[in-house]
Amino acid sequence: MIPAGFDYVRVNSAADAVAALQTSEDAKILGGGQSLIPILRLRLATPELIVDVSGVAEMNGIREDGDAIVIGAGTTHHDVTTSDLVRTHAPLLAQATATVADPQVRHRGTFGGAIAHADPAGDLPGVALVHNATMTIAGPAGTREVAAADFFLDYLTTTLAEDEVLVSIRLPKLGAGWGTHYEKFTRVAQSWSIVAVAAAVRRENGSIAEARVALTNMAPTHLRAAAVESALTGAAASAEAIKAASQAAAEGTSPTSDLNAQADYRAELARVLTGRAVAKAAGLS
Amino acid sequence: MVSINVTVDGRSESHDVEPRLLLVHYLRDVVGKVGTPIGCDTSNCGACTVSFNGQSIKSCSMLAVQADGGDVLTIEGLAGTVETDLHPMQEAFRECHGLQCGYCTPGMIMAACDLLKENPNPSEAEIREGIEGNLCRCTGYHNIVRAVQTAAASMSGTGVSS
Amino acid sequence: MTVTDKEYETAFGQPLRRKEDAHLITGQTRWVDNLSAPGMLYAAYLRSPMAHAKIRVNTEAAKSYPGVVAVYSAEDFGAAQAVIPDAWTVHPDMKKPVMTPLATDEVRYAGEPIAVVVAETRYQATDALEAIEVDYDPLPAVIDLEAAIGDDSPLVHSSIGTNTCFYIESPGEAYAAAKAQAEADGGVVITRRFLQQRLLPTPMEPRAVLVVPTIDDLTVYASTQIPHVLRLLLAMLTGHPEHKLRVVAPDVGGGFGGKINCLAEEIIGVHLAKRLGRPVKWTETRSENFLQMHHGRAQIQDIELAATREGKLLGLKVDLIADLGAGLRLFTAGVPMFGAAMFNAIYKMDAYQFNCRTVFTTMTPTDAYRGAGRPEATFAIERMMDELAAELGMDPIEVRKKNWIEHHEFPYTTISGSIYDSGNYEAATERAVELFGYDELKAEQKARRERGDRMQLGIGVSTFTEACGLAPSRVMGQLGVGAGGWERAEIRVTLTGKIQVVSGSTPHGQGHWTAWSQLVSDKLGVPFEDVELLAGDTATGPQGMDTYGSRSLVVGGSAIVKACDKVIEKAKRIAAHTLEANPDDLEFAAGVFTVKGSPGPQMAFVEVAAAAQLAHNIPDGMEPSLNSAYTFDPINLSYPHGTHLCCVEIDTETGFTSIYRYACVDDVGTVVNPMIVEGQIHGGLVQGIAQALFEEAVYDEAGNLITGTLVDYLLPSAADVPSFLTDRTETPSTDNPIGAKGVGEAGCIASTPAVVNAIVDALRPYGVNDVRMPCTPERVWRAIQGGQSQSGSVAKGGAQ
Incomplete structure (x- = not known):
């Protein structure tokens, strides 16, 4: 067409x-x-x-900035997944980005585009939530910064105004002690996530000191699984404890029903996939 | 109309185009490179895959104006058009019966070449994932996978690259 | 490693690489959309966004859009626009409502063409569509098949007073007796309802038509499987004389049955070119393709099977409800009937009852899709055989062995009246079991069950047969098909001994160039490279019945072999004349005529070819040409068969299902090119697997196709399917000179029940005895939760 x-x-x-x-x-x-x-x-x-912003130099590229990496909004998925900086400091992003669509799409599609589009089935907003990312936005009054948690407002809707542009995304590094995993569930390889879970876990002495879990396609926007995170904090880094904590994954969500999944099935997938993502992030499987 | 300059299969092209003109329509209807077909409206099928500045892309999901100043390689420029002058990937698709109707083949070959450039010795699973953006309705993919394996072996043996 | 025929004594039976590939792998293709003609215009169609409505169309505003040359709706053509043709009168009392190429006063499916814009560019034609004004006065959608049958249902075609196209009932006494016997003797009676979901054929090349007019001739370039049938239909429908109408199918990017029709865009294309006096091209988008190309399957199957407690079949009863969609296309009504003789499959039984109701709905019309009636029948019986095995606690292969036609019993007349000429189910099954590692996988399945693993295995069996090689013309006449089933071939021999094969069978990916060259090379002893194919053009090959129903080699190939025989007879007379011998004393082998028992003089075929056309010294009264033609009409259908074994692995927490191993042994009779045969099997397997796991055309209650793009209609990619273990047995057909049986549809027919049987097998410990197709992760998960088994009764629902 x-x-x-x-x-x-x-x-x-x-x-x-x-x-x-x-x-x-x-x-x-x-x-x-x-x-x-x-x-x-x-x-x-x-x-x-x-x-067309594809030629804007300041919106392209990946750089280190102290305890964070800064990714230009126009950086392609391919450049994100192959970046040593990303692989080292944000392996969750590298892993999730590698599951976006297919190689050709990853050669053209951009990190910032995926964030600004804010499709609830997209792979990258959840990663931004887990990383506590900050969005740098240019507008008529100059630039402003918005935390990822405040950026995604509703289905395909963000805090970006009609005359604003997402310039870059700042991802604080997840340093030593953190493990991450992105667990994605689709019917065929190239399709959008039915449900996916981004998890980051910091272990200390055999228990989980801190956990961040974000859910894809469990609501009109991506969201953190707060109940799971608090249940995990201080829990033993064991399969049993993680499975128990993951039972709270669907709390506070409002999944849709569509061709691929009814809401109750999505809720079950959230529980199962959260268990798997956290276990892998914790180095258990 | 917007003036664009694009190198297509090694030849310099200059045209005034509507901003909405899709790259694939530019290639087919303006430049005359009809070897790259169109199979869908939603960038799922990959039939229109070409190489843009050295990377595989779906030419139905890019505007011609976005190709300004760039370099496009289509199936028609991949190698010579006589049988003795085929790219190893083309040769492998023929040897392994990696095509039937042939409609997905240009895109499949361009995607497979790109895959081997990034990963010269892929496993079967890596090949299958590497061409997941290209749909084929005839072959069941079995022989396409064999073709990519065969091309990988032949290209690593001879040092040929795309 | 390059394979050419020089490495073989004969090209026949060798895996020669394909002649057609060179242009396809280099982009030197001739898809219809690649063609252009001086002064060419582009057409674009306005399609109904509603399932059912009265319409009033105003095209005036669109006519002044930039580049627009003409805009037409039905009223601009009147009766001259003709009707959408149907060619299968299944029943004398069947209802045949009229559908016109551009909807007249009423639309009956979303996507039905309403008006056409012709403009200088494809962009301009598309733009002007928005300026066509249509008033839609909505009428009720008819989506639910069972509700459509009811007396209070809204009607799709009010003119016929019913939504039923026809109802056919066969005598039920024998089945009733078989059932009574099963019940009296402690046997089993199993009932199941299976839903054959709607599928979209989805050839990778959508349809396209370019019509080029000259002074009084027309050339139609179409992406079609049926150039000859299309020429006949377009001549009859438009009144343009058949002999001044040429149809060309250039490179055609797949069909799978989807391109065996004559639809609005072909008919209107002729009208446009004639009215405007300029070439007009139309190229379908994928979104249009999903709405306008006919859909496949779409049946509700109520099956009842009676057997002894030892597992011996007594009888089978089939009640079908088939969804025809909004109207009749060429073979719409015949598809369910084509399956009627295949439910009994490879099994012996005493009674068989088949009832069929066909129903109009406000969805895209259905018609032939890879297998056309036979996949549906095969699915039902092969699912039932696994259910029977489970009911009796027997191995599913053992149950089949108890009931199949044994090798020594061929030829065999089945309960439905078909005559199977040959087959060897024992050999194919034995080889498949070995290839698959049946016992090893059974053991692994058992171990996983005992451990309670999250990932469980299931093993499914499908021992299928199908009817191919359409078809004896007499049989087609008896079935009410408005066409013959012969095929035509002409062998042209040039002075230098090169061969042109003119074949009525038109390729769209099957490899005709290669296989036909192999046949001719073998028969005439000429090099494989010296044979060229002329096909897909009614100017070079005016007669043909085209390509569908796995008929090309069986029927078209046989015509080539017979035509070669005639060439040899002519050549023999000339060779005998030259060698001064009696023709009866000559032998012909490897391209050379020799005198029997004499090491002396000989004459090569190429020399005879020259002698024939120089004609300086040929027998008196003989025509100076070796050219020969033959029209082959088969005496029977052919019956390929095979044994397919599928092992699935299911994630019991999510329901996600993948193919763990798939092995099949197919018997397609004599094979001309094993590489091509194997490729056909691979492709068919994935299409059949896709029905089992992925594909479904879904409509909402208002009649909108909500799987309208490839985003929602899921085709598997390479990453979603495995590699396959394949092998063959060869039991030649006795009903054609090659011994071929047909392969185009086999994989697609066999694999669907193998996959679903495997899924159900994996889930039996959970009390599951069926999962609806496509077996999505959610459906599998719900089945595990205990929500979806059938308990011998008919489940409520429909194909919604």
């Missing part, structure tokens, strides 16, 4: 992108285009203006 016509502007800076967005009531930002272009082709969106 064929997109409807639109005006097109290519910008070289985030500020120019913001300026361009302000010229239209109905503009869309084009990064890698792997979500946007299929939507345009199906004419599910017919924007008046496309602002």
Whole structure:
């Protein structure tokens, strides 16, 4: 199928992108285009203006910044998964990103695009939650920073205003003592997650000192499994304790029912996959 | 209209295009590279896979204007068009009967070449995951996997790379 | 390692690499959308977004859009736009509601074409669709098959007063007696309801049509399996004379039955080219393809089986409800009937009753999809045989052995009246059991069960047969098909001894170029490389019945062999004349004529070819040509068979199911190219596995297809299926000169029940005796939770 016509502007800076967005009531930002272009082709969106940020240097690349790594929003999934910085300091992100769609899509699609699109079945917002990431956003009034926990508002909805651009994502490093795992459940390899779980666990002396667990596709937005996290904190790093804690995984969620799964099945998947993700993050299996 | 300059299969192309023109339609309808087909609307099937700046991409999910200044390699530029001048991946697909109707084949071959560039000696599982973005309805993938294995062996043996 | 025929004494039976591959692997292809013609225009269709509605169409605003040349709806054509053709009168009283290419006053499925825009570019044609105004006055959708039968159901076609197209009932006394015997003697009667979900054929190349007019001729380039049938239909429907209408199927990217129809876009394409006097091309998008190309399967099957307590079959009763969709296409009504003779499969029994109701609904019409009626029948009987084994505590292979036709009993007339010419179920099964490691996997399954492992195994059996090689023309006439079942071949011999094979059988991925070359090379003793195929063009091969139903080699190949025989007879006369010998004294082998018992003079075929066309010295009265043609009409269908064994591994916590091992031994009769045969099996296996695990066309209550793209209609990728263990036995058909039986549909027919049997086998300890297809992780998980077994009664529901 064929997109409807639109005006097109290519910008070289985030500020120019913001300026361009302000010229239209109905503009869309084009990064890698792997979500946007299929939507345009199906004419599910017919924007008046496309602002192409794929050439903005300040939005591209991965750098170390003290106790964090900073990833430009326009960095491709492929560059994320193959980055030594990411593999060393955010292996959870490397692992989850490697499961996004397929190799061709990962060559074009971007980290920031996936975050800003905020699809509840996407793989990366959960990782941002586990990492307590911070989003750097450019807008008419300059830049602002928003914690991941405050960024995702609703289904396909974030705190980004119509005239704002996500510039970069700052991921505090998960240092020594942390283990992570991303557990994803799909019907076929290239499809979206039915449910997925991102887990990070810090062990101390055979018990779990700290745990962070984020759920994919268990609500209109990604969310942390708070009940599981608190049940794990201080628990023994044992299969039994993890399984017991994981029984709380569906608490506070509101999963949808669709072709692939009814809500009660999603809840069960959340419990099972949380157990597996945490166990692997804790180095148990 | 936007002016773009794109290198396609080693040849420099310059055209004025509508911003909404998909790269695959640019290749097929403007440049005349009809060897790259279209199989879906949603970037699932991978039939339109080409190499852009050295990486496999789905040309139905990229705008022609985004290719400005870039380098596109299609199945038609992968090797010569005579039988004695095939890329090892093309040769392997023929040897292993890795195609039947052939519609998915250009994309499958371009994806497989990209896979071997990143991982010259993939396991069967790595091959299957590496071409998961390309759907085939004829072969059941069995012989495609054999073809990629055969090409990997032949390319690592001869030092040929894509 | 390059395989050419030079390494073999004969090309026949060798795994020669394919001639057609060179252009496909280099992108030098001729898909219809790759073709263009001077002055070519593009067409785009406006399709109904609603399942059922009265419509009023206003195309005026679209006509002034940039680049638009014309916009038409049904009223612009009137009666001249013709109707969507059907070609199978299954029953004299069947209802045949009229559907027009562009909907007239009423739409009856989402996706039905309403209007067409013709413009200078494909982008302009698409843009102008938004300016066509349509008033939709909604009518009720008819989605639930069983509800559609009820007296109070809304009607799809109010003109026929019912949603039932036909109901066929066969006599039930024999089955009733068999059932009574089973009940009286302590045997078993098992009932099950199986749902054959709707499937989308999904060839990787969607449909496309380019119609090029000249002064009074038309050339139609179409992505079709049936160029000859299409030419006939387009001539009859549009009134354009058949001899001035050429249909070309250039490279065709798969079909699987999906391209055996004559739909709106072909018919309207002819109208457009004639009205506008310019070439017009239309290329289907995948989204359109899912709505407009016919769908497959879509049946509710109520099956009852009676057997002795020793496991001997007494009788089988089948009640089908088949979903035809919104109207009749070429073979829509015949698909369920094509399966009617296959439910009894390879088994001997005393009684068989088959009842079938076909129903119109407001969904895309159904028609032939890889197997067409036979996969549905095979699924039902092979599932029932595993159920019988489980009921009696027997091994599923042992139950089958007790009931199958033994090798020494062929030819065998089945309870449904088919005559199976040959088969060897014992040999195929024995080899499959060995290849699969049946006993080893049984032991592993037992060990895992005893340990209570999270990952459990299940083993499924499918010993299938099918009817291929469509078909004796007489049989097709008896069945009400409006076509013959012959195939035509012509062998053209050039002066230099090269061969052109003109075949009516049209390839779309099967490897005809290679296999036909092997046949001819073997018969005439010419090099494999010296044979060229001319197919898919009614100008070079005006007669043919095209490609479907695993018929190409069985029927079309036989025509080639017979035509070669005629070439040899002609050549023999010339050789005898030259060698001054009696034709009866000549022998022909490896391309050379020799005099029997004489080491002396000989004449090569290539020399005869030259002599024939120089014609300086040929027998008096003989035509100076070796060219020969033959039209082969088979005397029977062919019956390939095989034994497929599937082991699945199920994650009992999530229901996720993967294929742990799959082995099959197929007997497709004599094989011309084992590499191609194996490839056909592989592809069929994955399509059948996909029905079992992944694919389903789902409609909502309003009649919208909610699996409308490849995002939601799940085709497996390489990462979702395993490699396969395959082997063959060869029991030649006795009903054609090659001994071939057909392979195109085998894997797809056999694998679906093998997978589902394996899943049910894994779950039997949980009390499960069925899982609905596709066996999604959720369905498997729910079955484990105890929610989904059938307890010998008919479950409520439908194909929703």
